[in-house]
Amino acid sequence: MKRCRISNNVIRRLPRYLRHLDDLQARGIERISSSTLGDQLGLTPSQIRQDFSCFGEFGQQGYGYHVSALREQIAAILGIDRGHEAILVGVGNMGKALLCNFDFANWGFRLVSAFDVNPQRIGEDYNGVPVRNAEDLESFLQQHPVEAAVLTVPREAALSTAQRLSQCGVTAIWNFTNVELPACGETIVENMHFSDSLLALSYFVANRNNEEE
Amino acid sequence: MKRCRISNNVIRRLPRYLRHLDDLQARGIERISSSTLGDQLGLTPSQIRQDFSCFGEFGQQGYGYHVSALREQIAAILGIDRGHEAILVGVGNMGKALLCNFDFANWGFRLVSAFDVNPQRIGEDYNGVPVRNAEDLESFLQQHPVEAAVLTVPREAALSTAQRLSQCGVTAIWNFTNVELPACGETIVENMHFSDSLLALSYFVANRNNEEE
DNA sequence: TAGATTGTTAATCGATTAACAATC
DNA sequence: TAGATTGTTAATCGATTAACAATC
Numbered sequence: 001m002k003r004c005r006i007s008n009n010v011i012r013r014l015p016r017y018l019r020h021l022d023d024l025q026a027r028g029i030e031r032i033s034s035s036t037l038g039d040q041l042g043l044t045p046s047q048i049r050q051d052f053s054c055f056g057e058f059g060q061q062g063y064g065y066h067v068s069a070l071r072e073q074i075a076a077i078l079g080i081d082r083g084h085e086a087i088l089v090g091v092g093n094m095g096k097a098l099l100c101n102f103d104f105a106n107w108g109f110r111l112v113s114a115f116d117v118n119p120q121r122i123g124e125d126y127n128g129v130p131v132r133n134a135e136d137l138e139s140f141l142q143q144h145p146v147e148a149a150v151l152t153v154p155r156e157a158a159l160s161t162a163q164r165l166s167q168c169g170v171t172a173i174w175n176f177t178n179v180e181l182p183a184c185g186e187t188i189v190e191n192m193h194f195s196d197s198l199l200a201l202s203y204f205v206a207n208r209n210n211e212e213e
Numbered sequence: 214m215k216r217c218r219i220s221n222n223v224i225r226r227l228p229r230y231l232r233h234l235d236d237l238q239a240r241g242i243e244r245i246s247s248s249t250l251g252d253q254l255g256l257t258p259s260q261i262r263q264d265f266s267c268f269g270e271f272g273q274q275g276y277g278y279h280v281s282a283l284r285e286q287i288a289a290i291l292g293i294d295r296g297h298e299a300i301l302v303g304v305g306n307m308g309k310a311l312l313c314n315f316d317f318a319n320w321g322f323r324l325v326s327a328f329d330v331n332p333q334r335i336g337e338d339y340n341g342v343p344v345r346n347a348e349d350l351e352s353f354l355q356q357h358p359v360e361a362a363v364l365t366v367p368r369e370a371a372l373s374t375a376q377r378l379s380q381c382g383v384t385a386i387w388n389f390t391n392v393e394l395p396a397c398g399e400t401i402v403e404n405m406h407f408s409d410s411l412l413a414l415s416y417f418v419a420n421r422n423n424e425e426e
Numbered sequence: 427t428a429g430a431t432t433g434t435t436a437a438t439c440g441a442t443t444a445a446c447a448a449t450c
Numbered sequence: 451t452a453g454a455t456t457g458t459t460a461a462t463c464g465a466t467t468a469a470c471a472a473t474c
Contacts, residue, residue, distance in 0.1 A: 011417075050433090050467090098311040192405070220441070272455075273456070
């Protein structure tokens with residue numbers, strides 16, 4: 001096994017591999033070669049083999065990769081089996097959409113609580129996840145530390161809430177607020193910047209004719 | 214002006230520049246140099262100057278960049294002033310969250326209609342955006358072509374809906390379905406893969422100790 | 427065994443950084 | 451004018467692709 005520093009590009013491709021392997025498995029496909037996988041994902045076989053070789057030797061010469069074994073390896077690399085616990089802060093439309101629709105468990109996370117400032121929301125329950133008073137954030141986290149916090153508060157509250165979470169020792173923040181959070185100590189920030197994505201789309205639409213020529 | 218093929222990395226940085234320039238403007242800052250901007254964004258001054266030089270000469274030697282002028286240039290490059298029109302398909306939790314909370318107009322898009330299959334939702338109105346019957350998608354788009362479609366249908370419906378949109382000549386699909394959409398003809402697909410982002414976060418959490426040493 | 431396909435090393439390509447003449 | 455900072459060319463660095471010996 002070649003030990004290399006894992007580049008961000010590689011990390012960002014792993015979830016896509018995982019999704020595709022899940023798909024292959026659902027279709028009953030048991031083995032796959034790097035060249036077939038490359039065709040399906042629009043990547044070169046070389047790149048796929050390079051990516052995997054950062055983490056170990058998962059294939060077999062002359063055969064390829066076992067879909068299910070490879071799937072498990074990648075899932076393990078991504079930490080799906082670590083039983084990460086998480087909270088969600090801000091039960092507005094976005095927070096509710098995640099609470100109701102997003103399958104955290106499927107991706108290795110267990111939501112243990114939600115928090116909000118609105119008294120009408122406090123006490124609500126979404127699939128077994130209770131909404132607590134945001135004032136009790138600190139005391140809750142002290143008793144029950146979590147790895148991750150989903151940040152779905154309004155933008156005005158984004159920065160202060162992120163700082164509180166960081167101070168409580170939350171390892172990572174999944175940031176839906178469209179606000180750039182400055183590095184808070186050790187805390188990892190993973191951004192879901194909707195507007196960045198929409199603006200990239202806007203750029204591609206505006207420049208679609210240049211691309212072709 | 215140096216004419217280069219614009220790399221994807223550059224395109225993905227543009228929205229961040231725009232957000233930051235908006236922020237500077239809100240704070241009343243009128244001029245900025247590439248090195249100050251670099252400090253604030255965690256980029257090198259060289260990279261920032263290289264990025265801008267793909268599109269023109271926006272600065273002034275010895276002075277730097279006018280924040281408001283630069284902001285307008287980048288907004289124009291991203292196509293914010295093009296008056297793009299869009300529809301939204303699938304008024305579930307995610308669709309509603311976008312309809313209620315996301316400021317499409319601020320990013321240069323005008324939502325002209327939403328669509329859903331559920332009769333109870335048809336006829337609803339979100340800030341002036343009516344929900345129409347999804348069966349009428351084709352006839353509506355024929356009368357009223359749009360550049361973009363926001364895809365927030367359940368995953369089972371993702372592929373078929375994307376194909377219908379593509380056949381109706383929608384230029385780009387903003388895909389929230391966590392399903393990998395294959396290239397449908399000319400249609401541009403911009404993905405918001407929540408799970409990919411969460412899994413990257415999971416990786417960083419699982420490997421946070423390796424990173425430091 | 428022969429064919430296929432891996433893991434890895436070497437070659438290429440592209441993106442980032444550094445340097446500097448031009449100039450406000 | 452002198453200092454600052456640009457736009458751009460050259461140098462470096464890293465990521466992708468190609469090639470191939472190893473081997474299932």
